[in-house]
Amino acid sequence: MPPPSPPGRVPGHWALRLVHHPRVALAGKTALAALIAWLIARQVPDAAEYSFYAPFGAVATMHPAVSRSASESVRGLLAIVLGGALGLLGDDLLGPYGITLAILVGVGVLVGGLPWLGESRSYVPLAAVFVLLVGQGDEVSYAASYAGLFLLGGVVSIAVNAALPSLSLGPADDAVRALRTEVVAHLRFVAQHLDDDDCQASLAEHGPGRAGLRRRLSRAAAVVGEFDEAAAGNHRARRHPEVVARRSQEFRALERAVLLIDDLYGLSADRP
Incomplete structure (x- = not known):
């Protein structure tokens, strides 16, 4: 057995x-x-x-x-x-x-x-x-x-x-999921330390790292961009337009969150 x-x-x-x-x-x-x-x-x-x-x-x-x-x-x-x-x-x-x-x-x-x-x-x-x-x-x-x-x-x-059009959901979902995890980690860190009077340096120096967040955003943008491009003229995508729209909307929301997090890091650098 x-x-x-x-x-x-x-x-x-x-x-x-x-x-x-x-x-x-x-x-x-x-x-x-x-x-x-x-x-x-x-x-x-x-x-x-x-x-x-x-x-x-x-x-x-x-x-x-x-x-x-x-x-x-x-x-x-x-x-x-x-x-x-x-x-x-x-x-x-x-x-x-x-x-x-x-x-x-x-x-x-x-x-x-x-x-x-x-x-x-x-x-x-x-x-x-x-x-x-x-x-x-x-x-x-x-x-x-x-x-x-x-x-x-x-x-x-x-x-x-x-x-035989391709519409691969896996890579787009993986990229968005990884970006969401990275965004959550940064938001939690900012929430914990934004009010910390003992932190003499900026949040960006103690946090998970702005460079990693930007790299993750660039990677997700490339993958989602390829997914959107593959959906154009694709009869499989036309049968399920909500599938394409939902993934694009999730990425755009996370993209806005990354910009806001970057602003918070910038503000903390100006006024640690």
Whole structure:
């Protein structure tokens, strides 16, 4: 007979948490989108040789939020078009030489600094190098295939993401819960010591630490922000709008409490 489970521990608890982790869902959707994009690309006439760019586009643009997948697809396509244009221009003016490669990489990095390219900025010099080196003899066709197949992967990524949207409540709940615990600890400390005449220094020097509270607030803000972003264009969120609203409201209330606590610490520093 197997020994009983320790109190408070549910058999398979960690396995269940792992299976329901948002990263697992993202990995599954990305793998599915990459496979579908590759299979479709292999059916495109004259593109089978470069069909691997389609799963590349699916992987590069997949994001937990449907709206983010769409925006990353647009940014990635623009970056590749810019890089492809640089590659064609460099090959036409200078030829496929080492100095051309160096110039294209430098100019591509500069162009990639355009703020609206976001995280896709690195695709500009990469696309320029690929067009120069890989597309030799057929640069225009190669550049068009590269951009078109990347776009195909992005479209598949958006479709898979829209069909199987993620709405992970766990990380948002954990972040809000941790912030609430931190806020309670600070409020209790302030309540106990705000009237303490023996405390010659400021509350901030004796308390749990303002830096820790700010870090906890920043962490919760990032997680809740990702949760709100994932809820946009998400049919699961539209069926339960109160779920999204409640978590956002809880975070906003705690955020205001953190600002008030910070004011109390500031006042105590001025008048210990």
